[in-house]
Amino acid sequence: MTDKPNSIDDVQTMLGAQDYVCDRALGTVVFLALTLGRPLFLEGEAGVGKTEIAKALAAGLGRRLIRLQCYEGLDAASAVYEWNFAEQMIAIRTAEAMGFEGAGADRTALKDELFTQDYLIERPLLQAMRPQPGGAPVLLIDELDRTDEPFEAFLLEALSDFQVTIPELGTIHAPEPPIVIVTSNRTREVHDALKRRCLYHWVDYPGFVREIDILHARAPEAAAALSQEVVAFVQKLRTEDLFKKPGVAETIDWAKCLLALDVVSLSPEVISDTLGAILKYQDDIQKLQGSEAKRILDEARASLAPT
Ligand SMILES: Nc1ncnc2c1ncn2[C@@H]1O[C@H](COP(=O)(O)OP(=O)(O)OP(=O)(O)O)[C@@H](O)[C@H]1O
Ligand SMILES: [Mg+2]
16 A cells, blocks of 8 residues: 555646656546545546546556446345345255255345355445555546436445445445545536535546656657647547447557557558547447548647647
């Protein structure tokens, strides 16, 4: 376990050591979340590095990362705990085979035995409340906007007191609250009550210099000249009217594709052959066919030219 960072600079250095490029604003909110023990709510477009923050933070702090991936229909059983019915059935059958009476003291004893830790399946929220060797874990509640409101209300309660009550076992309380990161792609607005419990940060697309830094950290084999062209092109592309703008993940993927093809410099042909790495909708890809790719490339090159 590493000590919690003492300053915003420390946070930036710690995340940097995990190849995560963290600007001052993000560093500040992460520092505050750690210092005040508040959950951090991160919103932003797809592929801008929200999930990665939690991974880098856990690795940097030497904590366990526990991830709750949200989806429509996620319920408390899948998020907190379930009883292992299959194992319980086997135990009942075995007891029957061994001459279990099915009534009286035998029955009570069997029932007590079936609802113990041995038959409990711990899901992420319960796992996050258990003491961990390296200290409180990082709990990532990923893509919260995919769940429905009842689950959100349930989560609100779990986040406010960090305890879970299992009727058969009693209340389990986290000895030290986990470090909570909640992310959302904003496909719907998350309720105010939950946001109020958290510190909030909007993760934006990085500017040119920061995206170059990220590419350097994640695809160090890319030469400087190619990286600059790739980033300048993607940055221009984000100003176009597209259905789905490319995230940082796409920039990295694209650079890796170009490297695999031994491309040293962009051309309209290369762009049109590899567009599938940055644009994932046919309408967007079609828009960039023909002269459009050349126009954006020319503009991107112009922005790189020394003034
Ligand atoms: N600031 C950054 N520093 C280093 N790598 C980054 C940064 N931002 C994004 N990345 C890279 O982009 C990839 C995608 O990031 P991530 O999966 O965290 O995005 P996301 O915002 O969670 O997207 P989604 O909403 O689609 O889940 C990461 O694997 C990482 O390689
Ligand atoms: Mg994500």
